[in-house]
Amino acid sequence: xxxxxxxxxxxxxxxxxxxxxxxxxxxxxxxxxxxxxxxxxxxxxxxxxxxxxxxxxxxxxxxxxxxxxxxxxxxxxxxxxxxxxxxxxxxxxxxxxxxxxxxxxxxxxxxxxxxxxxxxxxxxxxxxxxxxxxxxxxxxxxxxxxxxxxxxxxxxxxxxxxxxxxxxxxxxxxxxxxxxxxxxxxxxxxxxxxxxxxxxxxxxxxxxxxxxxxxxxxxxxxxxxxxxxxxxxxxxxxxxxxxxxxxxxxxxxxxxxxxxxxxxxxxxxxxxxxxxxxxxxxxxxxxxxxxxxxxxxxxxxxxxxxxxxxxxxxxxxxxxxxxxxxxxxxxxxxxxxxxxxxxx
Amino acid sequence: xxxxxxxxxxxxxxxxxxxxxxxxxxxxxxxxxxxxxxxxxxxxxxxxxxxxxxxxxxxxxxxxxxxxxxxxxxxxxxxxxxxxxxxxxxxxxxxxxxxxxxxxxxxxxxxxxxxxxxxxxxxxxxxxxxxxxxxxxxxxxxxxxxxxxxxxxxxxxxxxxxxxxxxxxxxxxxxxxxxxxxxxxxxxxxxxxxxxxxxxxxxxxxxxxxxxxxxxxxxxxxxxxxxxxxxxxxxxxxxxxxxxxxxxxxxxxxxxxxxxxxxxxxxxxxxxxxxxxxxxxxxxxxxxxxxxx
Numbered sequence: 001x002x003x004x005x006x007x008x009x010x011x012x013x014x015x016x017x018x019x020x021x022x023x024x025x026x027x028x029x030x031x032x033x034x035x036x037x038x039x040x041x042x043x044x045x046x047x048x049x050x051x052x053x054x055x056x057x058x059x060x061x062x063x064x065x066x067x068x069x070x071x072x073x074x075x076x077x078x079x080x081x082x083x084x085x086x087x088x089x090x091x092x093x094x095x096x097x098x099x100x101x102x103x104x105x106x107x108x109x110x111x112x113x114x115x116x117x118x119x120x121x122x123x124x125x126x127x128x129x130x131x132x133x134x135x136x137x138x139x140x141x142x143x144x145x146x147x148x149x150x151x152x153x154x155x156x157x158x159x160x161x162x163x164x165x166x167x168x169x170x171x172x173x174x175x176x177x178x179x180x181x182x183x184x185x186x187x188x189x190x191x192x193x194x195x196x197x198x199x200x201x202x203x204x205x206x207x208x209x210x211x212x213x214x215x216x217x218x219x220x221x222x223x224x225x226x227x228x229x230x231x232x233x234x235x236x237x238x239x240x241x242x243x244x245x246x247x248x249x250x251x252x253x254x255x256x257x258x259x260x261x262x263x264x265x266x267x268x269x270x271x272x273x274x275x276x277x278x279x280x281x282x283x284x285x286x287x288x289x290x291x292x293x294x295x296x297x298x299x300x301x302x303x304x305x306x307x308x309x310x311x312x313x314x315x316x317x318x319x320x321x322x323x324x325x326x327x328x329x330x331x332x333x334x335x336x337x338x339x340x341x342x343x344x
Numbered sequence: 345x346x347x348x349x350x351x352x353x354x355x356x357x358x359x360x361x362x363x364x365x366x367x368x369x370x371x372x373x374x375x376x377x378x379x380x381x382x383x384x385x386x387x388x389x390x391x392x393x394x395x396x397x398x399x400x401x402x403x404x405x406x407x408x409x410x411x412x413x414x415x416x417x418x419x420x421x422x423x424x425x426x427x428x429x430x431x432x433x434x435x436x437x438x439x440x441x442x443x444x445x446x447x448x449x450x451x452x453x454x455x456x457x458x459x460x461x462x463x464x465x466x467x468x469x470x471x472x473x474x475x476x477x478x479x480x481x482x483x484x485x486x487x488x489x490x491x492x493x494x495x496x497x498x499x500x501x502x503x504x505x506x507x508x509x510x511x512x513x514x515x516x517x518x519x520x521x522x523x524x525x526x527x528x529x530x531x532x533x534x535x536x537x538x539x540x541x542x543x544x545x546x547x548x549x550x551x552x553x554x555x556x557x558x559x560x561x562x563x564x565x566x567x568x569x570x571x572x573x574x575x576x577x578x579x580x581x582x583x584x585x586x587x588x589x590x591x592x593x594x595x596x597x598x599x600x601x602x603x604x605x606x607x608x609x610x611x612x613x614x615x616x617x618x619x620x621x622x623x624x625x626x627x628x629x630x631x632x633x634x635x636x637x
Contacts, residue, residue: 038473038474038477038478042478046486049486049487049490050490087419158620158621159416159613159617161620162562162566162612162613162616162617162620163567163609163612163613164566164570164585164588164609164612166570166573166613167569167605167608168609170591170592170605170609171598171606171609172603173597174597174601174605175602178598178599179601189597189598269474278479279477279478279479279480280480282479282481282482283479283480283481283570284483286481286482286574286575287570287573290574291592291597301482301485302574304491305485305574305575305576306575308489310489310526312466313486313489314486316482317482317485317486318484319622320479320482321478321479321482323479324477324478324479325477325478328477
């Protein structure tokens with residue numbers, strides 16, 4: 001599930017020991033086809049899972065909601081169609097399955113289109129900052145493993161790694177948003193902007209930025225722990241390579257050996273793993289957006305499951321899967337580009 | 345035959361323990377775990393269920409820590425310390441049960457995918473890869489919504505969403521063991537698939553399974569906390585995640601009631617960290633390749 005486990009288990013990692021035959025084009029095509037098959041299974045799974053249950057599906061679709069008789073009758077008409085007909089309708093356009101969100105009474109694709117941008121802003125900022133800081137920490141810790149910096153930084157990152165991200169979010173919110181332990185509440189307690197502020201003006205951007213600080217810091221701390229641990233492990237691996245001994249034998253200074261030889265090679269797996277970590281990133285987004293009422297896809301997921309709003313839940317699951325499978329594909333293709341050994 | 349193998353295994357175990365005892369991080373983790381497990385076992389003896397009953401709570405709403413309530417009170421005046429102790433029981437039970445499901449599926453799928461050749465093996469690898477790539481939390485949310493909120497369903501959902509990493513690891517290990525001559529020998533003597541897998545492969549992958557188990561428990565407990573926080577567990581069973589869910593939904597955050605939020609999180613961090621430390625120490629001993637991590 002997470003990066004740490006994947007690196008720590010010490011199995012022959014498919015990324016480190018690529019076994020690729022044939023031309024680059026064939027490799028690319030096969031990877032794209034695999035990604036598409038994976039997503040096809042998500043769509044099929046998504047469709048049948050909610051229809052596998054015994055009992056009246058109307059109950060599941062409307063549990064805990066007030067719906068008028070006309071809406072329920074419409075829903076029943078849709079659900080009474082033959083299964084294959086529903087399936088064709090669903091796969092022809094999974095984002096517009098003909099059944100609206102039961103919570104918002106609006107088409108699901110419309111909701112997703114609205115909520116996707118705050119999530120991209122939040123996650124994008126957090127991932128970029130976390131990878132820069134995490135890689136820097138990993139380099140410093142991994143170059144002298146067992147040193148004082150390594151002990152402090154690995155201890156801290158392991159602790160951060162063990163935290164539920166929403167708990168860190170709640171604590172930061174109490175201390176810096178509400179105010180506790182003598183610290184005045186300085187940051188907004190939730191939302192993406194102060195109601196009434198025009199977010200298209202420069203002042204509005206600052207306002208959004210102001211709201212971004214706490215949720216972004218929360219995610220940043222959790223993600224950087226993962227990235228730092230991966231970078232550290234990868235650099236320690238690289239230190240054992242013989243070409244570093246050669247570089248030293250040439251008389252290069254330690255800093256040069258690190259900067260010009262070890263780090264570029266150690267970065268390779270780390271950068272791909274950052275892309276591979278999107279599945280883990282998504283988990284943080286769902287809970288942290290909930291804590292800060294950040295109006296993105298994560299909060300939408302929370303709202304959908306509290307219903308539960310089945311059509312919306314299906315759509316959100318599909319969106320997250322597309323994002324994660326897409327990021328995985330990018331990671332694999334990126335590896336072909338940056339590591340010439342894979343192409344042979 | 346059993347005596348020789350048994351002796352050899354006992355010897356390996358004592359060698360393992362000697363090595364583990366000298367691993368300071370691993371021992372720290374083990375001691376922390378011991379304290380939590382003791383709390384979980386003793387909770388029903390030390391605490392009467394009345395302490396968790398909302399109608400019999402005597403404290404005030406959101407009381408800060410005091411002598412009577414060392415960790416303060418929750419929204420209905422119950423002692424948070426007692427809730428936490430009881431929560432240890434639920435969180436650890438869910439964590440261990442889900443891990444067992446996950447390890448059994450992961451080991452079975454891994455050994456079969458590594459042992460057999462052909463279509464069946466490809467299918468198993470395909471399913472494993474699918475579970476590896478699909479984002480965990482959205483999948484778990486979808487499954488938990490369909491099954492409905494209860495502790496048992498939570499265990500099932502976590503179990504079936506977290507086995508894939510183990511399966512991949514075990515498959516790789518199985519394939520390397522299958523290349524050894526004694527497997528060929530047993531095959532030549534007429535051993536069937538079942539005999540090969542259970543008598544020769546399983547004992548050899550088992551140390552790795554154990555080391556991986558402790559790492560899996562850590563992740564499973566985090567998953568339990570997250571899913572319970574989202575309200576997908578039993579609302580009446582106060583696991584640490586469920587306590588955080590209540591704190592969040594009753595407005596403890598906006599009240600600044602840090603004593604309601606801080607302790608459950610610290611418990612999660614300590615337990616997850618302890619399992620991770622023990623798991624990594626075991627891995628360093630069992631699998632020399634993992635020594636960098």
